[in-house]
Amino acid sequence: MKKRSEAEYSPSDRLTIESLMGLGGQSARKSHYPELVAKIEELEDERNRYKSIFENAQHGIFQARFDSGLIAANPALARICGYTDPQQLCSRVDSFASGLLFDTGEYPLLLEKLKLYGKLFGYETRLLRQDGSAVDVSLNVLIKDDDQGGLMEAFVADITERKKAQNKLKKLNEELEQRVDERTEELVSLNHKLVNEINERRVIEQALKEARDAAEQANKSKDKYLAAASHDLLQPLNAARLLVSTLQERELAAENNHLVERIHMALEGAEELLSDLLDISRLDQNAVQPDLTSIPLNYLFRMLQVEFQPVAEQRSVSLRVLGSGLNIRSDSRLLMRVLRNFLSNAFRYTPAGRVLLGVRRRGDHLELQVWDTGPGIPEDKLEDIFKEFQQIDHQYQTGRKGVGLGLAIVERIAGMLDHPIRISSRPGKGTMFSVSVPVSSDTVEAILQPQQMVHQDLSGRPILVIDNEADILVSMKALLQQWSCEVYVAIDPAEAIEKYLRKGVEPQLILADFHLNNNATGVEAVDQVRAFAGYDIPAAIITADRSPEGRKLFRERQLPVLNKPVKPGKLRALITHLLQPPQQAEG
Incomplete structure (x- = not known):
């Protein structure tokens, strides 16, 4: 606002102001006039400052009567409501209730709160824009009384972006809640499915347990049956073997000797088959417990020599035994079973030549070896010979053909005794089987040797x-x-x-x-x-x-x-x- 100079004041103006301020006399004017001018200027500056704040404020500001339109509005409010300037806004809004509020039905509630509290802070509502759309705002409203009735002054903040953020956050929350609900529903479904699977698994496990128990019971019954059957089968077999052995020692006609020998081979095959079946069954059921003792190695070797020397003579094969004066720690019966199998195979697959039972020192162990000069075993068949019911067919095989359980039994016995076995073979040259046993330092009482x-x-x-x-x-x-x-x-x-x-x-x-x-x-x-x-x-x-x-x-x-x-x-x-x-x- 432009100040007027002292010359611009008319005598009547001066007289009026001076009279109002008590400066009618000459002396009064002289003493108070400079002070008055300073006060007027100060008031004018204050007015201009507030006017600048009003016009340049970022938030909207307006004055309005309860029952009429806007008295004043600043440019910020005009922009918020989509008008070019405050004058355009004030001229078109003739009623705060219907011209500025987007929802006219909200005015009675707003007015009631204002009269009750005298002020409102952070009151969120929507204002009507020039184009008929709504804008989200936050109002701080005060009531002032004047001689014309109620007057309200308000500061308006555009919260459109905040509302968008809130709506976006709300939408995200709703989406999250929906995803949580969907995931929860999925988890509940999976949980039901898991419960059903667990129940089914329990049923299956129970069925498997019952099947296992039945199988174990069947195995026990089988073992009992085999034990009983072995006794019943071995009794007549034993009697027949003894009778045939008696006939073998008698002088018979050539044709009778041939028949007796055939009977002997048949009984020997039956005996070996039955013994193999019983042994493999008992080994698989862990029914065989080793009895480890200190054994003179020469005793075992000479027992085997006595047993297999007739076989060697019958088949025109040279048997050589090279023992040792050392003692070993093992189960004599089970170890003899292993060595007896090695020797049986050596004679079975060696139509002519040599079989050697020997020993080599390997640190604190002895490797008991059986060598033969038979046809040998192809390298790709070495692993198969230890499988059940597996045999290598050779055109040079002599004697009775087994059922392929011997080496399977040997492998089980060796594992139980912790006696590693080894095989090496050269096709056309021969084969070597060996079992490694620990040396024993225990003293052994003298045993009468077989020879x-x-x-x-x-x-x-x-x-x-x-x-x-x-x-x-x-x-x-x-x-x-x-x-x-x-x-x-x-x-x-x-x-x-x-x-x-x-x-x-x-x-x-x-x-x-x-x-x-x-x-x-x-x-x-x-x-x-x-x-x-x-x-x-x-x-x-x-x-x-x-x-x-x-x-x-x-x-x-x-x-x-x-x-x-x-x-x-x-x-x-x-x-x-x-x-x-x-x-x-x-x-």
Whole structure:
């Protein structure tokens, strides 16, 4: 606002102002006029400052009557409402309620709050723009009273962007909630599915458990059946082998000798097959427990030499055994099973040539080796020979063809004993099988070697045989009589005592079957006969029982054992050993 100079004031103006301010006198004017001018100028400056703030403010500002239009508005409010200037806005808005508020029905509530509180801060509403659209704003409103009635002054902030952000955030929240709901629904569905799968799995697991239990029970039943069947099968097989061995030692016509030999081979095949099936079943069921002891290696080698020398002579193959004076730690029965299989294969696949049983020192172990000069095994077949029912067909194979369980049994036994096995072969040159056993430093009592016993004369030696199978008694009697023994047979100790010992017979040896009638055992039979005789008669147990419990009992009672089917060579060697005078046996 432009100031007027003192010259522009008319005498009447001066007189009016001076009269109003009490400056009518000459002296008063002279004393107060400069001060008055300064005050007027100060007021004018203040007015201009507020005017500038009003016109340049970023937020809209307006004054309005409750019942009429706008009194004043600044440019910012004009821009917010889409007008070019405040004058255009004020001229077109004749009523705050209908001309400025977008929702006219909101005015009564706004007015009621204003009269109740006298002011409103942050009141959000929508104003009507020139084009008829709405703009979101926030109002700070004050009520002022004047002589014309109620007056309200307001500051207006455009919150369009904030509203957009809020709406976007709201939309994002709604989308998030929708995604959460969808994901929750999906998880609930998956959870139901998982619960169903768990229930189905439980049903399947229960069915599998029942199937496993049934399978285990079937295996136990199979084992019991095999154990019972083995005894029943081995009894007649044992009797037949003994009878055939008796015939082999007799002088027969050439054609009869041929027939006896064929019968012998058939029985040998049946014996090997049955033994293999029983062994592999018991090994798979962990029913075989090793009995590790210190064993003189030469004893094992010479036992094998005695057993396989007739085989070598029959097949015109040279057998050479190179032992060692060292002791080894192993299970003698199981280790003999491994070496016996190696030797059987060597003779089976070597029609002519040499077989060597030897040993090499490997640190604190001995590698027991079986070499042959047979056709050898192709390299791509070396792994297959240890599989069940796998055999290598050779045109040079001699003797009976097996069923392919021997080396599978060897592998299981070697694993159980922790005795690594090894094979090397050169096609056309031969094969070497070996098993590695630990050296033992334990002292072993002297054992009578096989070559010291096989040629002993058994003529006239009284031997008592106790067995509950009549066929076994007949065959054992025939074989022992073939060796010129005096043989006494009985089905139980009571019959032996009543029939022979009470009549003065003094047996020098007892051969007793382990399983007798009425759940009696051969061990009990030996005790009863010894008790009646009054002296410690040498005795041995002949049985098809291969259980760890039985072996432990025989070992505790110091009773030698022969497993059925009994091989005549082993039987004669054992009888010779047991009938040795004490001083000779100990030497």
